[in-house]
Amino acid sequence: MGMQMKFDLKKLFNLDRRIIYLLIFLSILIPFLVEFDLPIKANKDVKNIFNKIEDVAKNKGHQGSILLSFDFDNASKAELEPMARSLLAHAFKNNLRVIAMGHWPNGVELAKSILNDLAREFKKEYGEDWVYLGYRPGVSILIINMGKDFKSAFQTDAFGKNTKELAATKNIKTINDIDYVISLSAGSGGIEDWVVYGRSKYHFELGGACTAVMAADFYPFLQSGQLNGLIGGLAGAAQYETLLGRPAEAVSGMRPQSIAHIVLIFFILFGNFCYLIDRFYLSKRS
Amino acid sequence: MNFLKKTLPLILAFVSGWLAITLEYIPHQNSEATMASLTKGLIIIGAITAFMGIYGLFSLHYLKIKRRSEGWGYSTLVIAGFMIMTAFGIYNNGAFMFQPQVEAGGISWIYEYIFNPCQATMFSILAFFIASAAYRTFRAKSLEAGILLVAAIIVMFGKVPIAGLVSEHIPEVAQWLLDYPNMAVKRAIFFGVALGGISTALRIIFGIERSYLGGE
Numbered sequence: 001m002g003m004q005m006k007f008d009l010k011k012l013f014n015l016d017r018r019i020i021y022l023l024i025f026l027s028i029l030i031p032f033l034v035e036f037d038l039p040i041k042a043n044k045d046v047k048n049i050f051n052k053i054e055d056v057a058k059n060k061g062h063q064g065s066i067l068l069s070f071d072f073d074n075a076s077k078a079e080l081e082p083m084a085r086s087l088l089a090h091a092f093k094n095n096l097r098v099i100a101m102g103h104w105p106n107g108v109e110l111a112k113s114i115l116n117d118l119a120r121e122f123k124k125e126y127g128e129d130w131v132y133l134g135y136r137p138g139v140s141i142l143i144i145n146m147g148k149d150f151k152s153a154f155q156t157d158a159f160g161k162n163t164k165e166l167a168a169t170k171n172i173k174t175i176n177d178i179d180y181v182i183s184l185s186a187g188s189g190g191i192e193d194w195v196v197y198g199r200s201k202y203h204f205e206l207g208g209a210c211t212a213v214m215a216a217d218f219y220p221f222l223q224s225g226q227l228n229g230l231i232g233g234l235a236g237a238a239q240y241e242t243l244l245g246r247p248a249e250a251v252s253g254m255r256p257q258s259i260a261h262i263v264l265i266f267f268i269l270f271g272n273f274c275y276l277i278d279r280f281y282l283s284k285r286s
Numbered sequence: 287m288n289f290l291k292k293t294l295p296l297i298l299a300f301v302s303g304w305l306a307i308t309l310e311y312i313p314h315q316n317s318e319a320t321m322a323s324l325t326k327g328l329i330i331i332g333a334i335t336a337f338m339g340i341y342g343l344f345s346l347h348y349l350k351i352k353r354r355s356e357g358w359g360y361s362t363l364v365i366a367g368f369m370i371m372t373a374f375g376i377y378n379n380g381a382f383m384f385q386p387q388v389e390a391g392g393i394s395w396i397y398e399y400i401f402n403p404c405q406a407t408m409f410s411i412l413a414f415f416i417a418s419a420a421y422r423t424f425r426a427k428s429l430e431a432g433i434l435l436v437a438a439i440i441v442m443f444g445k446v447p448i449a450g451l452v453s454e455h456i457p458e459v460a461q462w463l464l465d466y467p468n469m470a471v472k473r474a475i476f477f478g479v480a481l482g483g484i485s486t487a488l489r490i491i492f493g494i495e496r497s498y499l500g501g502e
Contacts, residue, residue: 017418024417038447043461074402075409106405109397137336138329145329148322153329160386212445219469220476235445258448260413265439267421272435275425 013274020267027263031255038254042239045222048229049182049207050090050243056179057094065168066091067178069194070102070111072186076211077110080184082237082250083209084114087182090244092122092129097168099178101133101154103142103189108135108158127166134158139189140197146175147202175204182207191218195226209236296493303491343368371396437463 042050056064068087072080091098102111115132124130133154136142145153150172154163163169172178181204185191191208199206205228208218212233221227231240234257237250309321347361374392376383387393426432443449444460489495 015421020418020421021414024414028413039450040447041450041457043457074405077402077406078410106401109394110402113398136329137332138325141325141328141332145322145325148318148325152322152326156386158386216464216468217472219464220473223465223469233445235447238447254447258446261442261446262448264417264420265442267417268424268435268439271421271424272426275427 013271013278023263023267024260027259028256031259032252034255036255038258040238040242040251040254042243043236045230045232046236046239047243049087049209049231050229050240052180052205052207052228053087053090053094053096057096060096060179062095062097064094064179065097065099065172065177066180066182067099067101067175069181069183069185069190070100070107070114071104071183071190072110072211073104073106074110076186078253079211079234079237080186080209081110081114082234082248082253083231083240084111084184085118085248086237086240086244086246086250087184087209088115088118089122089246090240092118092124093244095129096179098124098130099133099168099172100130102135103139103193104186105135112158127161127168129168131163131166131168132158133163133169140193143175143193143197144201147198148174150174150177174202176202178204180205180207182209184209185214186211187214191221191227195221199226207231212236292496292499295499296496299490300493303487340368437467 053066056066066087068084068091070084088098098115100111100115102108112132115130118124119126119130134157136153138145142153150169151163154169156162157166157169163172175181175198181194181198183191183194183206185194185208191210191214194206194208198204206226207229208221208227209231210218210233212235215230215232215236218227218230218232222230231237234250234253238247238254241247241251306321306324309317309324344365347364349355350358350361351365371393374396375387377392378385379388379391381388424435424438426435440456441460441463444456444458444463449456449460486495490498
């Protein structure tokens with residue numbers, strides 16, 4: 001009986017990975033097709049970013065500006081693009097000026113297409129309402145340079161226009177002239193560099209948006225106040241979309257993500273169940 | 287030769303290291319201006335290293351192709367991809383290389399229709415590997431592993447909105463785990479990394495750590 005049980009468990013242990021792949025695939029596909037509502041409640045870290053943008057808009061109006069650093073590329077587009085779109089929509093809706101840049105060379109085209117889409121939707125004029133500075137090498141050194149002399153770090157924008165002649169950037173001498181900086185980060189050359197070389201040296205307000213897998217890394221910065229808020233993963237993006245009253249990709253992505261997490265948890269528990277039963281029979285036999 | 291290979295780099299590391307540290311703690315406009323110039327210089331050096339990277343990439347893959355090493359076919363793709371992108375970059379849709387990159391050129395096309403879907407696909411198949419790996423390896427083999435397992439399941443479940451339908455306390459517990467135990471551990475790791483970074487920097491400044499000189 002015990003040997004038979006053990007044999008069956010061994011088969012379960014070595015469950016064909018194609019079955020796992022199929023179940024994960026279905027757990028993602030079906031919730032995309034079947035719509036159902038989920039309660040999305042924004043946490044305090046997401047609310048802090050939202051409220052900061054509201055504050056800048058209230059206090060500065062069109063003279064208020066935010067800097068979005070697109071520190072990601074296509075690999076993490078699924079998580080970070082919805083955040084970028086929501087943040088831009090929020091800034092444009094409140095008539096704030098947006099200055100965008102990026103530390104990741106592979107993210108330049110992606111950032112351009114997101115910025116163009118949102119600018120078109122909100123009928124914003126390039127140079128007056130938004131500017132895209134593009135990529136410059138250096139990361140930490142570039143951030144330090146932006147704190148010392150913004151124009152020397154970015155003499156021209158991504159399209160070769162002089163930043164001294166663009167309305168959105170002409171009055172910016174250092175990064176402290178920007179009201180709020182948000183790094184959309186997918187790894188090295190992102191939030192951590194902004195905290196260490198930017199926020200700590202020049203004391204500007206900094207918010208972060210990152211992939212879910214990275215979010216746990218940034219909690220010490222939240223408690224120390226070096227980050228005023230954090231949007232973590234697609235769930236964070238969905239919370240921001242809900243706060244903004246503009247449900248889009250992230251909110252609809254919560255359905256497949258929720259179901260896929262449940263399937264994943266089921267596999268982990270099931271694997272452990274098999275492991276414990278197997279151990280029990282092994283100890284009984286010995 | 288020994289002076290150029292060893293002594294001069296050591297002197298440069300010592301002087302520039304101390305200069306950067308000293309300037310950081312002098313709140314004077316001259317110090318600020320010098321620091322701004324230094325950072326500009328470092329950006330230029332950073333850009334120059336890109337050429338060294340290209341040289342390294344080419345020599346590595348050229349040797350693989352020449353020796354017909356395992357997977358040399360992939361090396362031809364690396365070189366072909368690089369050459370094609372460079373050619374389109376120089377052509378710049380007719381505006382050529384001394385103008386800013388034009389919209390809708392060859393680079394944009396390759397980026398949007400080849401690079402973009404390939405990179406997104408590579409990343410998205412991770413979900414399948416993670417599920418398979420979690421099933422096979424995430425085991426409560428000890429008390430510590432069991433605690434990790436329970437915490438992981440709570441966070442994994444608590445961070446998606448469906449947890450709110452089961453109980454409003456699950457997201458709160460997940461957030462507590464991130465806000466306190468996770469943060470305490472991360473902070474300890476950050477301190478460790480920072481202290482390690484400082485000691486390595488001091489070792490380089492004082493010439494104790496010389497591996498960057500190469501050859502030894």
